[in-house]
Amino acid sequence: MIDLDIDMRQYDCPFIDTTDDVDIAFSAVQWQLDTDAEKLETRLIAKGDSMGELEEGLRALRTHPNMTDCYILSKRDNVAQIGTTIEQTNAMQTIQQNDGYITGPFQIENGRERWHVGFDDDEAEDRTLAQLDRHNDYEVEDRDQFGTSTLFDLLENSNSAMQLLEGCRSLTETERETFEVASQNGYYETPRETTLDELAGHFGISKTAVSMNLRRSERKILKAALTALEGMNDLDEL
Structure with a gap:
């Protein structure tokens, strides 16, 4: 297809x-x-x-x-x-x-x-x-x-994909922008390529505020990802 x-x-x-x-x-x-x-x-x-x-x-x-x-x-x-x-x-x-x-x-x-x-x-x-x-x-x-197998896998896991999508949509505009900028600038790389101080300077807010925005976005996405994984595991068991 x-x-x-x-x-x-x-x-x-x-x-x-x-x-x-x-x-x-x-x-x-x-x-x-x-x-x-x-x-x-x-x-x-x-x-x-x-x-x-x-x-x-x-x-x-x-x-x-x-x-x-x-x-x-x-x-x-x-x-x-x-x-x-x-x-x-x-x-x-x-x-x-x-x-x-x-x-x-x-x-x-x-x-x-x-x-x-x-x-x-x-x-x-x-x-x-x-x-x-x-x-x-x-x-x-x-x-x-x-291919046929890939398409079948996509259809079989469509509910899990929707769960992950809804998790991303639940982010506020501030949370999404903070998460995207942090990721694009290497905050999640090892070693980190940017710091909370640098992110705070980018957004013009305190380091604490940046940290809270990141934690909220991470929590929402992680919760959606875990829910999606649970759905995939249920299908595997069936």
């Missing part, structure tokens, strides 16, 4: 057009492509920079010529869960007709869309990308090729 991460700009997508004009972003939660009706049904999270931007973005989305249906499922402050039905875009049709498939949720922001697309072989991939280039602007950001 070949898996691509594609940074895409479609010229007939209502979500991309809306994020071009309004400070709003969309993340897909569920989606279903009806190839017979040539329509895509989705459930998305819409997040505006403000409540006003959210309302303006939803109004723009509803009036887009390629939008068939758009309704609000829930809304709070500047975030809403919405359901939509749109006309099949050129990119969707191209991927479907060349035996490609969507392998993960897509995100749309600032006029660009992040797609995760899979193919069974190189020929289908090459054919699809050549056709996409005619009517869309895209860049392949990442490409992975999995």
